[in-house]
Amino acid sequence: xxxxxxxxxxxxxxxxxxxxxxxxxxxxxxxxxxxxxxxxxxxxxxxxxxxxxxxxxxxxxxxxxxxxxxxxxxxxxxxxxxxxxxxxxxxxxxxxxxxxxxxxxxxxxxxxxxxxxxxxxxxxxxxxxxxxxxxxxxxxxxxxxxxxxxxxxxxxxxxxxxxxxxxxxxxxxxxxxxxxxxxxxxxxxxx
Numbered sequence: 001x002x003x004x005x006x007x008x009x010x011x012x013x014x015x016x017x018x019x020x021x022x023x024x025x026x027x028x029x030x031x032x033x034x035x036x037x038x039x040x041x042x043x044x045x046x047x048x049x050x051x052x053x054x055x056x057x058x059x060x061x062x063x064x065x066x067x068x069x070x071x072x073x074x075x076x077x078x079x080x081x082x083x084x085x086x087x088x089x090x091x092x093x094x095x096x097x098x099x100x101x102x103x104x105x106x107x108x109x110x111x112x113x114x115x116x117x118x119x120x121x122x123x124x125x126x127x128x129x130x131x132x133x134x135x136x137x138x139x140x141x142x143x144x145x146x147x148x149x150x151x152x153x154x155x156x157x158x159x160x161x162x163x164x165x166x167x168x169x170x171x172x173x174x175x176x177x178x179x180x181x182x183x184x185x186x187x188x189x190x191x
Contacts, residue, residue, distance in 0.1 A: 010104055013055055021059035021066065022158055022167075024052040029151040035143035043118075043138035044110035050084055050138070051103035053147060056154065057081045058096035068166040073150075073157050080150035087141045089128035102126060106135070 009020030017023030031039060031049035039046040057077040060066045085092055090099055105121035115135065124130025127137075161167040 009055060010051075010100065012104055012108065013051060013100065021056050021063065022162075024059075025056040025151060025154050025158055028052040028056060028147075029155040032144055032148040032151050035145055035148050036141055039141055041139050043135050044107050046088070046138040046141050047103045047107035047110065047118075050088060050090075051100045051107065053077075053081060053084055053151060054096050054099045054103065056151075058100075060154070065167070068161055069154075070157065073154050076146070076150040077154055080144075080147040083144055083146040084141070087144060088137050089134055091126050091128075094126055098126070106138070110135070 009024070014020045014023030014027060028049050031045065031052070036046075036049075039049060057074075057080070060069050060074050060077055082092065084090075085094075085099075102121050102123075106118045109115070109118035109121060115132070118135055119131040122130060122134035127134040158167065
């Protein structure tokens with residue numbers, strides 16, 4: 001069964017990087033490092049990092065390029081997404097694409113100094129309480145230990161996958177780990 005091709009990443013998600021998911025997870029890992037201390041009182045940076053975590057979690061779950069990503073890392077990223085959504089008041093059932101769009105819109109507006117436009121990008125009921133209250137929540141997300149751990153893990157695993165040549169592969173490489181190979185002889189043709 002073929003999956004549809006993933007939608008292209010928004011231009012400002014990862015600053016035009018050739019691999020948006022890799023860039024997003026790298027940026028999110030840096031933002032959430034030290035339990036997100038660098039995001040305190042910076043709702044623009046928190047909105048950007050939240051969009052990047054959302055995008056990466058969705059890419060790992062749906063993009064065929066990431067089929068080799070271990071299931072445990074995917075689960076950790078989904079738990080991180082849940083933790084973050086709870087902290088910023090984002091509806092747990094919101095589609096990732098909608099969440100990414102809203103968060104990037106708020107980040108853009110906040111960087112431009114337009115709090116009114118940022119508040120409008122975070123409407124209720126998608127965000128609780130919505131508007132200006134949601135901007136305040138972005139400025140005080142709390143420590144977010146799951147987001148810090150999961151993004152650091154995902155970044156490390158993605159880097160290892162790239163070095164091993166598994167990034168972008170839609171098939172898992174077969175590894176027998178020596179099981180069943182004891183005492184078996186192969187003919188010279190390799191059969």
